[in-house]
Amino acid sequence: xxxxxxxxxxxxxxxxxxxxxxxxxxxxxxxxxxxxxxxxxxxxxxxxxxxxxxxxxxxxxxxxxxxxxxxxxxxxxxxxxxxxxxxxxxxxxxxxxxxxxxxxxxxxxxxxxxxxxxxxxxxxxxxxxxxxxxxxxxxxxxxxxxxxxxxxxxxxxxxxxxxxxxxxxxxxxxxxxxxxxxxxxxxxxxxxxxxxxxxxxxxxxxxxxxxxxxxxx
Amino acid sequence: xxxxxxxxxxxxxxxxxxxxxxxxxxxxxxxxxxxxxxxxxxxxxxxxxxxxxxxxxxxxxxxxxxxxxxxxxxxxxxxxxxxxxxxxxxxxxxxxxxxxxxxxxxxxxxxxxxxxxxxxxxxxxxxxxxxxxxxxxxxxxxxxxxxxxxxxxxxxxxxxxxxxxxxxxxxxxxxxxxxxxxxxxxxxxxxxxxxxxxxxxxxxxxxxxxxxxxxxxxxxxxxxxxxxxxxxxxxxxxxxxxxxxxxxxxxxxxxxxxxxxxxxxxxxxxxxxxxxxxxxxxxxxxxxxxxxxxxxxxxxxxxxxxxxxxxxxxxxxxxxxxxxxxxxxxxxxxxxxxxxxxxxxxxxxxxxxxxxxxxxxxxxxxxxxxxxxxxxxxxxxxxxxxxxxxxxxxxxxxxxxxxxxxxxxxxxxxxxxxxxxxxxxxxxxxxxxxxxxxxxxxxxxxxxxxxxxxxxxxxxxxxxxxxxxxxxxxxxxxxxxxxxxxxxxxxxxxxxxxxxxxxxxxxxxxxxxxxxxxxxxxxxxxxxxxxxx
Numbered sequence: 001x002x003x004x005x006x007x008x009x010x011x012x013x014x015x016x017x018x019x020x021x022x023x024x025x026x027x028x029x030x031x032x033x034x035x036x037x038x039x040x041x042x043x044x045x046x047x048x049x050x051x052x053x054x055x056x057x058x059x060x061x062x063x064x065x066x067x068x069x070x071x072x073x074x075x076x077x078x079x080x081x082x083x084x085x086x087x088x089x090x091x092x093x094x095x096x097x098x099x100x101x102x103x104x105x106x107x108x109x110x111x112x113x114x115x116x117x118x119x120x121x122x123x124x125x126x127x128x129x130x131x132x133x134x135x136x137x138x139x140x141x142x143x144x145x146x147x148x149x150x151x152x153x154x155x156x157x158x159x160x161x162x163x164x165x166x167x168x169x170x171x172x173x174x175x176x177x178x179x180x181x182x183x184x185x186x187x188x189x190x191x192x193x194x195x196x197x198x199x200x201x202x203x204x205x206x207x208x209x210x211x212x213x214x215x216x217x
Numbered sequence: 218x219x220x221x222x223x224x225x226x227x228x229x230x231x232x233x234x235x236x237x238x239x240x241x242x243x244x245x246x247x248x249x250x251x252x253x254x255x256x257x258x259x260x261x262x263x264x265x266x267x268x269x270x271x272x273x274x275x276x277x278x279x280x281x282x283x284x285x286x287x288x289x290x291x292x293x294x295x296x297x298x299x300x301x302x303x304x305x306x307x308x309x310x311x312x313x314x315x316x317x318x319x320x321x322x323x324x325x326x327x328x329x330x331x332x333x334x335x336x337x338x339x340x341x342x343x344x345x346x347x348x349x350x351x352x353x354x355x356x357x358x359x360x361x362x363x364x365x366x367x368x369x370x371x372x373x374x375x376x377x378x379x380x381x382x383x384x385x386x387x388x389x390x391x392x393x394x395x396x397x398x399x400x401x402x403x404x405x406x407x408x409x410x411x412x413x414x415x416x417x418x419x420x421x422x423x424x425x426x427x428x429x430x431x432x433x434x435x436x437x438x439x440x441x442x443x444x445x446x447x448x449x450x451x452x453x454x455x456x457x458x459x460x461x462x463x464x465x466x467x468x469x470x471x472x473x474x475x476x477x478x479x480x481x482x483x484x485x486x487x488x489x490x491x492x493x494x495x496x497x498x499x500x501x502x503x504x505x506x507x508x509x510x511x512x513x514x515x516x517x518x519x520x521x522x523x524x525x526x527x528x529x530x531x532x533x534x535x536x537x538x539x540x541x542x543x544x545x546x547x548x549x550x551x552x553x554x555x556x557x558x559x560x561x562x563x564x565x566x567x568x569x570x571x572x573x574x575x576x577x578x579x580x581x582x583x584x585x586x587x588x589x590x591x592x593x594x595x596x597x598x599x600x601x602x603x604x605x606x607x608x609x610x611x612x613x614x615x616x617x618x619x620x621x622x623x624x625x626x627x628x629x630x631x632x633x634x635x636x637x638x639x640x641x642x643x644x645x646x647x648x649x650x651x652x653x654x655x656x657x658x659x660x661x662x663x664x665x666x667x668x669x670x671x672x673x674x675x676x677x678x679x680x681x682x683x684x685x686x687x688x689x690x691x692x693x694x695x696x697x698x699x700x701x702x703x704x705x706x707x708x709x710x711x712x713x714x715x716x717x718x719x720x721x722x723x724x725x726x727x728x729x730x731x732x733x734x735x736x737x738x739x740x741x742x743x744x745x746x747x748x749x750x
Contacts, residue, residue, distance in 0.1 A: 013730065014322035014399065024325050024398040031390045031424060039428035042436070042462050046447065049458060132445030132452075149453055152445040156436070 010188075022190050029194045033201045040205060043160065047153045047212065050146075057146035062213065064129065064140075065154070066120060070214040073116050074206065080109030081203040084196045091189035099179045099192070106199070107172045110165055117162055124151070131155050157209055164202045171195050222729035227629065229726055242327035245727060247334050248313030249627065254338065255305050262296035263689065265289050270651075270685040273678050276670050286668040287354035288369075294357030295374065299381045300341055302612055303470065306477035307423070308333070308388050310619050311416045313627065315392060317720035317727060318410045320401025320736040325394035333387040340380035347373045356666060358467070359434070361448035361459040365441045372441045375434040382431040385473070389423030392416050401719070403738035410718045410742040411494065414501040415480025418508040422469045422476070426512070430466035433459065457522050464515035472511040474608055476504060478615030479546055482568055485618050486550050487743040488716045489565040490557030494743045495549045503549075506542035514539065517586055521595045529588055536586035543579055547572070562714070563637035567618035570645045574610025578603060581656065596666075599659025602652045610648060617644070620699070625713050629726040630706030636698035640691045647687025654680045718742045 015021040051058045083102045090098030128136035131152035140147050175191060178184065184192055222231050228245045238246055268289050272279050281289070316324055324330050347353050350370040355363055359378075364371045396417050400409070436447050437459065446452020448459040487494045494500060516524060516532030524532075550572065559565065581603040585591050594600060624632050654677040659665075663674050670678065712721040717740065723732050 012327075014325075014327070020398070024394055027397060028326055028329075028390060028394045031393055035386050035390070035424050035428045038425050039432050042429055042432045046436070046458060046462075049455070053455070054453075132440075132443050134443070146453055149446060152447060156439070 018188070022193075025190050025194060026197070029197050033197065036201060040157075040160065043153065043157050044208070044212070047157065050149055050153065054146035054149065057144035058150045060144035061140070061147040061150035061154075062216070064127070065214045066123070067214045069116055069120050070210050073113050074210050076109050076113050076116070077203045077206050080106045080113075081200050083109065084192075084199045088189060088192050088196050091184040091192055092186050094185050096179070096182055096185075099184055100176060103172055103176045103179055107169060107176065110169045110172065113165055114162065114169070117158070124154075154213060157213065161202070161205050161209060164205070168195070168199055168202055171198075227724065227726040227728050229628075231729055240331070242323070242331055243729065244312050244316050244324045244327065244330060245731075247330050248309055248311075250334055251304060251309040251312060251337070252627075254341070255301055255309050258296055258300040258341065259305075262293055262301055263692065265293035265296065267685060267689055269293060270682040272668065273670070274682045275679075276672050276675060278669070283668040284354065287356075287666075288352040290666055291353050291356050292348075295344065295353070295378075298357050298470070298474075299378055300344065302474045302608055303381075303385060304337060304388075305474075305612065305616050306481060306619065307392070307416055307419055307473070308337070308384075310481070310616075310623065311392065311412075311477060312388075314623060314720055315395060315413060315416055316399065317626075317723065317731055318413055318718050318742075319396065319399055320404055320719045320732065320738060321395065321399035322730045322732075323399075324391050325398055326391050329387050330391055333384045333391070336380060336387070337384035340377050340384060343380060344374060344377035347377070358463060359437060360463075361437060361440075361454075361456045362450065364437060365449050372438050375438045375441075379431050379434045379438075382427045382434075385423050386427045386431075389420035389427075392420040393424065396420075401736045401738055404719075405738075407498070408738055408741050409501075411483035411497070411500055411504070412477075412480040412718075414504050415476050415483065418504040419473050419476045419480075422473050422508055422511060426466045426469040426473075429462060430470075433462040433466070457519070457524075460519050460522055461515070464518045465512075468515040468518060469508075469511040471604075471608070472507055474612050476507060478571070478612040479504065479507075481615040481619040481622070482550065482571055484716075484718065485564045485568050485622055486553050487745060488622075488714050489560045489562060489568070490554045491560070491745050492553050492555075492557040492743075493741070493745055495552035495555075496545070497741070497743070499545055500549050503542035503545040506545075507539065510535065510539050510542070517591070520588060520591050533586055533588045533591075537583060539586075540579065540583055547576060547579075562621070563632070563634060563641060564618040564622035564714075566638065566641050567614050567621065570641065570648075571611060571614040571618065573645075574606050574614060574648065578606030578610050581606065594659055596664055597659035598655040598663045598665055601665045602655035602659060605652045605655075610652070614644075617641075617695070622714070623720075624699070624702070625709030626720055626725050626727070628703055628706070629709050629724075630702050630704075631709045631713065632702040632706060633698045636694065640694035640698065643687050643691030643694065645691075647684045647689075647691055650684025651681050651688060652684070654678070654684075717744060 011018045011021040015024065083106045087099050087102035087106065090096075090102060124130070129140070129147070129151050130136075131154075132148055135141070135148035135151065137147075144150075172195070175195060178191070228243055238250070241247065268281070269286070272281055272286055272289070312324070312330065316322065347370040350373060352369055353371050353374045354369045355367060355371050355374075359371065359375060364375070396409075396413055439445065440447050440449060440452075440454070444452070446454040448454045448456050450456055483494060483500060514532060514536045516528060517536045520529050520533075550568075581599070585594055585600065585603055621632060621637060624630070658674055658677050658681075661674065663670055709725045711723065711725050713725075714721070719736055719738065720727075722736060
């Protein structure tokens with residue numbers, strides 16, 4: 001399915017031509033993202049419901065999150081979404097070094113996001129804010145008895161999102177290798193396009209997570 | 218990748234070798250791998266069912282403890298739902314037939330298709346492995362907080378269902394893209410066989426509902442392992458939230474089971490009545506009507522779970538709407554047969570069986586949707602009888618119709634029509650004998666999932682048990698003559714039923730890339746009339 005090289009119009013036997021294959025693959029990715037939305041949905045719904053039930057605890061616990069670090073990560077992800085789009089347009093214009101540069105920059109952004117995430121997580125662990133029975137911050141329990149549930153959702157939601165980021169980073173490493181072999185060009189850039197769609201989605205999930213967890217008291 | 222296969226070969230014998238099957242990307246082979254795997258699971262799930270019925274032959278313990286009984290109905294339910302009925306028609310039949318009916322060489326993503334199969338197999342292995350870790354006793358619904366507190370291997374079964382869910386999602390994704398992008402020249406939307414429409418509607422549900430279940434089961438597993446309180450009220454969680462999430466998937470899942478069955482029936486009726494399908498557009502729209510309503514009726518499983526009266530009322534009302542598109546389908550099939558030249562081959566007999574039991578199943582569904590009645594019937598055998606009439610009566614009868622209808626295409630052989638009729642009789646009579654008495658049992662208040670019952674219920678339970686063994690015998694006969702036909706059956710012509718859909722326009726069994734020449738569609742799928750009849 002995917003051993004085609006730049007400008008060669010190879011395609012699998014059940015497609016009419018390379019364009020047909022490209023369009024089908026793209027639709028497949030959109031459908032995949034559609035199910036991803038529903039995959040995240042129970043966490044969002046659960047969080048909102050519990051926020052109503054235990055409003056005071058969730059309000060208090062929410063204020064413990066570092067909105068500055070969250071904002072930094074938001075900016076990092078938006079920039080990386082921009083550079084992945086530039087990687088695609090570089091491929092469309094046949095600019096090989098542009099593809100590689102933009103992919104590497106996107107990869108660095110992703111790593112930066114994970115580094116900030118690691119700092120945040122280690123602060124939470126240090127403060128004893130792990131979910132459920134691992135929650136050891138007794139001082140907070142007195143003020144906000146349902147805070148452990150908040151941090152359960154915090155870790156589940158940001159954790160699932162972080163898993164998606166890591167998945168994307170693995171793909172970017174693979175794409176950089178292929179780009180270095182000169183496989184992408186105006187005639188063939190399907191993996192770039194699909195990964196780009198995926199990356200925008202990961203970005204978008206964060207755009208909803210950030211205000212919900214960090215900002216809306 | 219091969220672009221042509223030698224003249225005279227078919228997908229079964231070309232390419233050769235075990236390896237060529239294990240790593241095959243051919244949708245027909247993957248479909249057949251699903252088919253035989255599902256049949257094997259069906260046997261196991263069926264044996265668990267017979268175990269349940271044997272135990273209930275008389276009140277009190279017969280040959281198993283109450284704990285063993287709990288495991289029996291859990292495995293029966295879990296296996297039949299996740300490993301049999303959900304993949305039975307879409308993944309097994311659909312994989313084989315869909316690209317053929319579209320005039321395509323394969324599904325859109327052949328590798329993903331193979332991956333779906335192996336994910337399915339892996340999930341099944343995890344599910345069966347629970348047997349060696351104490352078994353599971355939660356029922357197939359995994360209600361919290363029991364599922365998070367039980368010492369049985371529920372966590373492992375949740376993982377299995379999670380894995381199986383992704384197999385289902387990928388199959389749905391693949392089918393939607395296939396239907397959109399791989400139709401042959403001339404295969405317009407309005408010339409699409411209704412089986413394809415049914416698979417489309419099913420795929421949408423698989424794609425949109427299954428991820429919700431997957432994540433919910435993951436949360437239950439997290440809760441079970443780490444003790445956080447999302448669903449367990451003792452830890453500050455909300456058990457009703459679990460039920461909402463669970464039924465948000467599991468009610469649409471009922472339509473994952475039944476929509477492909479309706480699709481099969483749509484194919485069978487016009488062919489054997491030699492008549493165009495009545496109201497094609499309404500039939501296609503009805504499939505999507507059912508799929509749409511499927512997403513907004515989940516609350517009717519929770520009338521007794523402490524929803525507000527208003528919520529119950531709204532869910533009850535919307536549930537009744539399911540009867541509208543379903544009614545369109547039932548009456549259209551009747552109208553299709555009107556003045557037709559009906560041929561009583563096995564697929565058509567299974568259609569009659571389907572019609573009989575599906576209408577009973579559907580009407581008792583309306584009874585259960587009625588709030589006042591449901592408060593009484595909730596968790597009784599009335600519910601058990603109802604969903605078996607829909608899922609077994611509907612889906613299984615349609616599956617049997619599909620096996621007989623497409624058997625010549627799958628294997629290039631004909632089955633024995635006489636034996637098919639004998640086995641049909643056992644299955645049809647046995648099925649009704651098994652489940653009809655359960656309506657009365659439920660009406661009289663016998664609760665489901667109980668290992669013991671009052672002596673007053675003995676007679677009806679014994680009828681039910683006898684019926685279940687008749688069904689078992691019927692399937693045993695079917696396995697025998699179909700197995701015989703597989704190797705010794707008469708060679709089948711390419712189009713034994715004189716059908717017009719594309720799968721019959723290629724050889725039986727089809728060659729590697731389905732068609733020797735690219736098919737061009739020039740007429741509708743059911744243009745039977747005096748001149749074509």
